[in-house]
Amino acid sequence: MKIRAATEADRDAIWNIFHEIVAGGDTYAFDPKMPREEALAYWFRADTHAYVAEVDAESVGEADSFPGTATPSPTVEMNPVVVGTYILRPNQSGGGSHVANAAFMVALDGQGSGVGRKMAEHCLSEARRMGFRAMQFNFVVSTNAPAIHLWEQLGFKIVGTLPGAFDHPEKGYVDVYVMFRSLLP
Amino acid sequence: MKIRAATEADRDAIWNIFHEIVAGGDTYAFDPKMPREEALAYWFRADTHAYVAEVDAESVGEADSFPGTATPSPTVEMNPVVVGTYILRPNQSGGGSHVANAAFMVALDGQGSGVGRKMAEHCLSEARRMGFRAMQFNFVVSTNAPAIHLWEQLGFKIVGTLPGAFDHPEKGYVDVYVMFRSLLP
Numbered sequence: 001m002k003i004r005a006a007t008e009a010d011r012d013a014i015w016n017i018f019h020e021i022v023a024g025g026d027t028y029a030f031d032p033k034m035p036r037e038e039a040l041a042y043w044f045r046a047d048t049h050a051y052v053a054e055v056d057a058e059s060v061g062e063a064d065s066f067p068g069t070a071t072p073s074p075t076v077e078m079n080p081v082v083v084g085t086y087i088l089r090p091n092q093s094g095g096g097s098h099v100a101n102a103a104f105m106v107a108l109d110g111q112g113s114g115v116g117r118k119m120a121e122h123c124l125s126e127a128r129r130m131g132f133r134a135m136q137f138n139f140v141v142s143t144n145a146p147a148i149h150l151w152e153q154l155g156f157k158i159v160g161t162l163p164g165a166f167d168h169p170e171k172g173y174v175d176v177y178v179m180f181r182s183l184l185p
Numbered sequence: 186m187k188i189r190a191a192t193e194a195d196r197d198a199i200w201n202i203f204h205e206i207v208a209g210g211d212t213y214a215f216d217p218k219m220p221r222e223e224a225l226a227y228w229f230r231a232d233t234h235a236y237v238a239e240v241d242a243e244s245v246g247e248a249d250s251f252p253g254t255a256t257p258s259p260t261v262e263m264n265p266v267v268v269g270t271y272i273l274r275p276n277q278s279g280g281g282s283h284v285a286n287a288a289f290m291v292a293l294d295g296q297g298s299g300v301g302r303k304m305a306e307h308c309l310s311e312a313r314r315m316g317f318r319a320m321q322f323n324f325v326v327s328t329n330a331p332a333i334h335l336w337e338q339l340g341f342k343i344v345g346t347l348p349g350a351f352d353h354p355e356k357g358y359v360d361v362y363v364m365f366r367s368l369l370p
Contacts, residue, residue: 022279029281092324094207095352096214096361133358136347138323139277160345160363162321167280173318176281178345178363 001115003122006050006085011040013052013082018043021105025169027144028103043087049126053084053119055110083110086119088126091136100132100183116147120154127183134182141166142175156181186300188307191235191270196225198237198267203228206290210354212329213288228272234311238269238304240295268295271304273311276321285317285368301332305339312368319367326351327360341366 006014018039025032030039043050056078084106091101102123106115127135137156140147148158160178168174191199203224210217215224228235241263269291276286287308291300312320322341325332333343345363353359 025280029277029279031279031282034278092214092350093219094214094216095210095326095354096324096350097216098352098358099347099350134348134350136350139281141280159347162284162344162363162365163319163367165277165281165284165319165321165365167283169280173283178347180347180350182348 001053001055001083001118002080003051003053003119006044006052010050010052010082010085014043014050014085015040017082017085017105017107020108027141027147029139029166043085045089048087048089049130050087051085051119051122051126052082053086053106053115053122054080054082057081083107083113084115084119086123088123088130090132091138098131098133100127100130100135101138102127102135117150117154120150124154124183132183134180134184137177137179139166140177140179141168142177143168143171148177148179151179154181186238186240186268186303187265188236188238188304191229191237195235195237195267195270199228199235199270200225202267202270202290202292205293212326212332214324214351228270230274233272233274234315235272236270236304236307236311237267238271238291238300238307239265239267242266268292268298269300269304271308273308273315275317276323283316283318285312285315285320286323287312287320302335302339305335309339309368317368319365319369322362322364324351325362325364326353327362328353328356333362333364336364339366 015036022028022030022034023032058076058078086102086104088100088102090097091099104116104119137151156179158177159180162176164173165176166174200221207213207215207219208217243261243263271287271289273285273287275282276284289301289304322336325336341364343362344365347361349358350361351359
């Protein structure tokens with residue numbers, strides 16, 4: 001898996017992941033009908049660093065055919081496919097800008113394969129490299145057990161509980177956690 | 186004191202208050218050099234309700250003079266002066282949009298005179314009227330004792346502590362509180 005800075009060419013891939021995650025309405029406090037341009041403007045905001053995780057996937061294509069050659073035979077190529085994306089930015093401005101914030105999204109058919117963990121480790125490393133002193137997640141829905149488990153394994157602690165702050169599509173009003181970890185040595 | 190919805194005509198007054206508060210750099214996580222248009226765009230954001238508090242203040246003017254009349258004599262008029270402003274909006278979108286967020290600013294020479302409390306009471310009433318179920322402050326600097334005291338008197342509780350999340354211009358890294366209160370009957 002390769003994690004790299006996102007470019008304009010990744011907009012379609014990012015939107016596909018963003019849309020399928022947000023449409024579920026059970027993990028992020030975004031409008032499930034948030035339009036594409038608004039979502040991409042948020043992901044590529046001026047103060048935000050966006051990344052993608054990609055894996056090599058087989059794709060079956062056709063060899064170039066030239067006039068006069070025989071029928072082309074199929075070839076198998078390895079093409080990178082974006083399976084996850086994350087953003088990193090200051091959580092606040094001014095006197096709060098030394099604390100980073102991040103958000104992660106993994107394509108539904110890539111979940112459970114370690115993409116989230118690898119992106120999170122990459123993100124912590126990037127945040128340290130940029131000089132952030134800590135990282136904060138403002139809105140971790142308490143029913144999102146896999147995310148909470150991962151953040152705790154990576155050293156985050158629940159530093160706040162917002163009672164009933166998320167209206168879960170199946171479970172109704174559920175608590176939300178604020179999670180935080182220092183990035184200092 | 187009258188509290189009313191802010192209009193375009195209040196932009197100068199709001200900017201004057203915003204600028205003197207944010208320039209202090211000790212209570213809000215905004216860049217102290219945040220430019221006027223950016224500040225006003227934030228205060229008048231599409232999802233945001235902005236209000237102002239105004240008091241009557243004496244101003245000495247001159248009566249209109251007409252050609253041929255005697256020298257005009259000075260008159261004392263009562264003119265409304267904006268002494269505070271606040272905003273009210275959803276703290277999150279989608280499944281988090283039932284929790285309100287608010288921010289309050291009182292002109293430095295109006296502080297300690299109850300403007301903040303009256304705006305906060307007005308804000309809680311407006312939030313209930315709009316159907317919000319709770320109100321959350323995301324970033325209350327722990328050294329801002331008057332604000333914390335007021336929020337606790339108005340029923341807010343500290344539900345989270347962000348360690349060293351604010352770089353105070355005199356005190357260095359200080360904790361920040363997340364405060365929350367239900368608006369349900």
